[in-house]
Amino acid sequence: MSVRALLARSLPPRLVDWSLFALVGLAAATGLTSFWVGHPAGAAVFWTHAVAGLAMLPLLFVKFRRVAGRVRDRRAWDRTTPLSIALAAVAVAAAATGVAWAVGVTVPLGIWTLLNLHILVGILLVPLLLVHLRARYRPLRRADVRERRVALQYAGLVVAAGITSACLRWLAARLRTPAATRRFTGSRALDAESDVPVTSWVADDPDPVDPATWTCSVGGLVARPLELGVDDLDPTVERRVLLDCTSGWYAERDWRGVRLGDVLDAAGVREDAAWVTVRSVTGYRWSLPLDEARDALLATHLSGERLDHGHGYPVRLVAPDRRGFQWVKWVERIEIRRRPDPRQWVEIFVSGL
Template sequence: MAPVLDRLVPPPRTVDWSLFATTGVAVATGIAGFWIGHPSDAAVFWVHAVAGLSILPLLVAKFRRVAARLRDRRAWDRATPLSVCLAAVAVAAGATGVGWALGATAPLGVWTLLNLHILFGLLIGPLLLAHLRSRFRPLRGRDVRSRRVALQYAGLVAAGGATVWLLRRVATLLETPAATRRFTGSRELDDGDALPVTSWVADDPDPIDPGAWTLTVDGEVDRPLALGAEDLRPGAARRAVLDCTSGWYAEREWQGLDLGALVDAAEPTADAAWVTIHSVTGYRWSLPLSEARGALLATRLSGERLEHGHGYPLRLVAPDRRGFQWVKWVERVELRRRPDPRQWLAVFVSGV
């Protein structure tokens, strides 16, 4: 059996650098997936899944090579504990990802296996860089210039893609919660289920007094607006998918103000190209003006007035955007020449 495995395993340095490359791709596409909500970008999630699954056989090859050194404590050096920690986190990231894909659940309170998968995935980045610093060995030409290595990697990618397909088929056949996963990995809520008041955005203001609240529309406009709750005339509706990065999605009917009509009423200047939606908490998100014209400022969800947890009195409904971009407790619509760079600070602070 060992000679067969030896023929399948690439050279040691090739395995090490392949682990670095596939992990980098998995982490990068995982982070990019936070911002992707349109089906046309589904390939990013497929690449993420294939890269993540490709890490596992490479780890087996790596473990097989270093097992003897790990068993002999005399062979350990200062970097060995870090290497062991990196390996444990990588295995945990792979296991939680596969578990989520198969529909597994765990008693983790408000957390899910997807949350753990994300946490382990984010930990891999700094651990891998620290590991590379202590174990760096440059890749040589002879480690990659061979038809055998090319065939090995073609087989690795093909096996990863087949495994992604197989996991979906198994989840469907077993009718697990993952059977209705969206391309983002989120699981569908039933039509009768109330939307969870959850988000990785940590903003949670006190309930807003509509009598003291004002919606302003300003920035690159010729006719700034200031509207009170009594001035709102909801007359538009959107049926849109809210896809939360915590792992669920739901298609619901939202009613409220047509953002495009509101923007046009303020008469944008020729320089206006972006619309930034501000929350009373300081949180914000920017949309291109053309996209904002198709968005909604919701006052009602499925015919009922928005609850405080869902953003009363106004919440942005941005089709094909992830849930954290649907700004809650809106108080300002600002037209800008460019996106607001402070939105990234707001996302980081709220996420942490």
């Protein structure tokens, strides 16, 4: 008996529906979490996201097969049927764009990539599913899950999804597609000679900074607040650091600047300090634990050249093992705190608007 027939015969309709709901929730949660994961220790988040997405595919097939007759018969439609069709289309689009990106498909979408499109339709899937659930809610019954074979079938789905994920990576490598160089985050490698793209989170695009008037203040829980100008930053530290952008690319490049830990030592960090917030001229900001911040770089140069405006002139944060949107550009203030700056969760969505 085929897997398709086995699923169609054995899985109760309500269980299929609730399983899809749970998998969409898991995929959405891991997808959002992945934005903050840049270290290989967090690779399980991305693997879980891939498995959740791939496990949905056979369940979607069973669901579509069950409702196909009602969709084809316009007389059977009710006021929620168009929403259900839209939900199905978005679910297929999310799955298709994810698989296409994994195997290396490249589609010209202007400044976007297929990964950006995958993220967009994935986010859209969540509210559509919640509205659909409200309109067609049916509680799960004990009879739907009491058979042991159901657990075995779901274990099989997870195993099959994991194997499929590994096969997609193998296929990309075998065909030598752009996805052959993917990191665990899904980002693809830039050519060694390629310029690092200029990207900004949300709408950050300030006027060029005037070096004659620019200063970077260091304050908060410090003994000696500082006010640094361009000439006060002697770029003597050079490090090769990997920048992994949530747009779907990564690049290892040489960055030169000042070790943030040296700046903190010069300011005299107090004993009750635990976090360092780095803020941009746009209001955008991000907080790092104190120990991690000490290892970060206030970069003034990229690949031997002075930073240009698009890359954050005069100073940008270089935070190893952090995603690119956390590398704050156009730095104007460093604040030492007891806790992370709560405003970062607002500014991350509205800065530059």
